[in-house]
Amino acid sequence: MTVTVVLGSQWGDEGKGKLVDILSGEADVCARCAGGNNAGHTIVVPVGPEKVKTTFAFHLLPSGLVNPKCIGLIGSGVVVHIPSFFDELDALEKQGLQCSDRLFISDRAHLVFDFHQIVDGLKEVELGGSSIGTTKKGIGPAYSGKASRSGLRVHHLFDHDTFAQKFRKVVEGRFKRYGHFEYDTEAEIERYKHLAQRLRPFVVDSVAYIHGALAAQKKVLVEGANALMLDLDFGTYPYVTSSSTTIGGVCTGLGIPPKAIGKTIGVVKAYTTRVGGGPFPTEQLNDVGVLLQEIGKEYGVTTGRRRRCGWLDLVVMKHSGLINGYDSFNLTKLDVLDTLAEIKVGVKYMVDGKELPYFPADLDVLSKVEVVYETLPGWQTPITSTTSYDDLPENCKKYVEFIETFLDTPIEWIGVGPGRESMIQKTTGNVSK
Numbered sequence: 001m002t003v004t005v006v007l008g009s010q011w012g013d014e015g016k017g018k019l020v021d022i023l024s025g026e027a028d029v030c031a032r033c034a035g036g037n038n039a040g041h042t043i044v045v046p047v048g049p050e051k052v053k054t055t056f057a058f059h060l061l062p063s064g065l066v067n068p069k070c071i072g073l074i075g076s077g078v079v080v081h082i083p084s085f086f087d088e089l090d091a092l093e094k095q096g097l098q099c100s101d102r103l104f105i106s107d108r109a110h111l112v113f114d115f116h117q118i119v120d121g122l123k124e125v126e127l128g129g130s131s132i133g134t135t136k137k138g139i140g141p142a143y144s145g146k147a148s149r150s151g152l153r154v155h156h157l158f159d160h161d162t163f164a165q166k167f168r169k170v171v172e173g174r175f176k177r178y179g180h181f182e183y184d185t186e187a188e189i190e191r192y193k194h195l196a197q198r199l200r201p202f203v204v205d206s207v208a209y210i211h212g213a214l215a216a217q218k219k220v221l222v223e224g225a226n227a228l229m230l231d232l233d234f235g236t237y238p239y240v241t242s243s244s245t246t247i248g249g250v251c252t253g254l255g256i257p258p259k260a261i262g263k264t265i266g267v268v269k270a271y272t273t274r275v276g277g278g279p280f281p282t283e284q285l286n287d288v289g290v291l292l293q294e295i296g297k298e299y300g301v302t303t304g305r306r307r308r309c310g311w312l313d314l315v316v317m318k319h320s321g322l323i324n325g326y327d328s329f330n331l332t333k334l335d336v337l338d339t340l341a342e343i344k345v346g347v348k349y350m351v352d353g354k355e356l357p358y359f360p361a362d363l364d365v366l367s368k369v370e371v372v373y374e375t376l377p378g379w380q381t382p383i384t385s386t387t388s389y390d391d392l393p394e395n396c397k398k399y400v401e402f403i404e405t406f407l408d409t410p411i412e413w414i415g416v417g418p419g420r421e422s423m424i425q426k427t428t429g430n431v432s433k
Helices: 016-026 082-094 114-130 139-147 154-158 160-178 185-202 206-215 247-254 287-295 314-324 394-407
Strands: 003-008 029-032 041-047 052-058 071-074 103-106 220-223 261-269 272-274 308-310 328-332 342-351 370-377 411-415 423-425
Touching (some): 003 016, 003 247, 016 261, 016 328, 052 082, 103 185, 103 206, 114 160, 154 160, 154 185, 160 185, 247 261, 261 314, 314 342, 328 394, 342 394, 370 394, 394 411
Parallel strands (some): 003 261, 029 220, 328 411
Antiparallel strands (some): 342 370, 411 423
């Protein structure tokens, strides 16, 4: 099989971008299947003849573009804000990453407009104290329009008169729902007349494109956005995103059958973080939480918001593994735990003295859980310069192996620092270059 999938296994921000960067070195196509520019991947790589370490921030574009031979594809399941698409592309190219001639976008992808972003903020105000904590990028309202069959897709841009008619109707509907907020409909229509012409060379029938690649035995890498616990169906609803972030979203977002998928890698941070509202059973509102936040530099690439931090939750990971069926894991940011004398891992949820057999759907139940922890000894040794699994401290290896045993899934990759070079491939003991 020629499709490898990288998915977030917790609440996002696990560091998927670095593994995608490494794997895309051998991929022909790197594809996004869901979400929009609410995602955020930071990749640090050496650039140019002098190998200057450069930080690239990806939001909408596939982060496999860091590798100059890899083609980027934005699939039908992604929602696209065209101005942000070009802003991101321009920013990457100013940093020396030439990718205009190897970046494609599905003609079936739905469009995010500025009015969606305004509505996103208005919806959050409506929710008041129960605010979900969205990125206010218009992602939710765009997916709502898609589900209610009033959305506009990329291909609509190329029949300007029909686009203008549909656009006016959609905006008028938002005015009726939210009141007449400040928005220049006609100026936006004119703006998209010009954006459509610039976009045209990037647009493809993504179903035909990806199946052509598969038929030619090309290696396809799929980059998941967000993570399992933010999935619309299986996450901590309603504190979730608006799309399918699971392995199922790969099939629906790219138009490929399950049998085309050869390997699924789950990316898991060595502790747990989440952004925005919602339950977080292993959250540490104490010195440990602050330490993880500071050492791990836990703030969002897209929003700059500080992330909430806590111990690794293996109940969440069991739930995640049931749904996505991971073949292996990439354990990231293990070095953030270097200074701790003891490390706790959540292994059970108890309610009224009874263990919950599965991760609960009901958030009222989840708010009552008492987490049972396993306490493991820390290693209190810097591991960032470690280049093989065997050279990691014994207690560090015990931590890794405890996770593997509990989840009955091998950890194939281990991140021990922020750079591309700081990734140990456990199966061979070699560091990826």
